[in-house]
Amino acid sequence: MLAEKAEADSIAAVVKFLNQMQTVQASANSVFGFCSKKAQAEPCSVLVKIKSEDMSLIELEDLSPKPVAEQDSIVNEAPKDSVIVAVAPAKDSVAKDSSAKLKKHANPYIGLSIAFEEYIEKEVANYDVYPDKQWGLNVGFLARWYFYNWGSFQTGANIVYHHAEQDFDDHDISVYGEGGINYQNIMLEIPLQFRFGFPLNKAGTISPFISASFHVRKPIYIWAEYNVGWKWSGSYWVDDYSLDETYDGFYASSDWEFLTYVGFGIEFNRNFSIQWQFLPISIVTYTEPINNYKCDDYNYSCDDLDYITWRINMDIAW
Numbered sequence: 427m428l429a430e431k432a433e434a435d436s437i438a439a440v441v442k443f444l445n446q447m448q449t450v451q452a453s454a455n456s457v458f459g460f461c462s463k464k465a466q467a468e469p470c471s472v473l474v475k476i477k478s479e480d481m482s483l484i485e486l487e488d489l490s491p492k493p494v495a496e497q498d499s500i501v502n503e504a505p506k507d508s509v510i511v512a513v514a515p516a517k518d519s520v521a522k523d524s525s526a527k528l529k530k531h532a533n534p535y536i537g538l539s540i541a542f543e544e545y546i547e548k549e550v551a552n553y554d555v556y557p558d559k560q561w562g563l564n565v566g567f568l569a570r571w572y573f574y575n576w577g578s579f580q581t582g583a584n585i586v587y588h589h590a591e592q593d594f595d596d597h598d599i600s601v602y603g604e605g606g607i608n609y610q611n612i613m614l615e616i617p618l619q620f621r622f623g624f625p626l627n628k629a630g631t632i633s634p635f636i637s638a639s640f641h642v643r644k645p646i647y648i649w650a651e652y653n654v655g656w657k658w659s660g661s662y663w664v665d666d667y668s669l670d671e672t673y674d675g676f677y678a679s680s681d682w683e684f685l686t687y688v689g690f691g692i693e694f695n696r697n698f699s700i701q702w703q704f705l706p707i708s709i710v711t712y713t714e715p716i717n718n719y720k721c722d723d724y725n726y727s728c729d730d731l732d733y734i735t736w737r738i739n740m741d742i743a744w
Contacts, residue, residue: 449482471490472487531696534571536570537567537741539582541739542737543563545562546733558606561588562589564586564587565585566582568581570743572696575630576693580619580741584616587611590607590610594607614644615642637691644682645677687704687705690702702739
């Protein structure tokens, strides 16, 4: 792979050099053509002004001496024997320069990342729950490094917002009533993602890819509302709750989430990408039973085809 890339880069450099030489030759031909229009007996003296870096735009000014009578007649006029010549570069060079600019972009790429997720939880507040309405939004910035033309490593920092409406499992609620919990929370997230792609076109600007990512989340704050009738009992303790009991507060410092995602997507010109991922496994380390998940256990559902945790992610980079 590295040998093929080195060979392709060498060929591209040679082609670019040949195109530049063609442009220089075309400019030189314009100078000789300017002089060939004069009578053979007249001397040709030309001032050449280069107007562009690649010599595709030049200005030619005739410095040949004029007869005295002709000089007197134009003493108050602007010079007329001055022309600007534009030499069109070869078409191949334009394409190669555009491709070279894409490859020479300095790492890292930076940008914005937005994601929507639907997550399924198995335990909340130390109780088994039925999935109902759970969704989240992720917003943050990204930094991406390419280790080959269509493969990259990406990280960044995100703010994650979760909203959930859960019903407690029947066996965790006493026969005297039923209950559930609605909550919202905010977390900070550090994603670590690898992408492995391949090009669809010769320029390599459209690239499907597969992805694998590891997300570290730190829960920050929660707003919760319990809706429990009569008595709420569990395996470790029993307590009475009135309807619409509310709670809000900060998570413990030892509360963390560790998530893995795999999926696929498509990338356009390294500047825009969209992907879909699902979660095969997660581990949480919550310590507060009153408002968090079960301690030291798997949490997000991943083994039921009817209920999976998934996300769709859009990145804009430059």
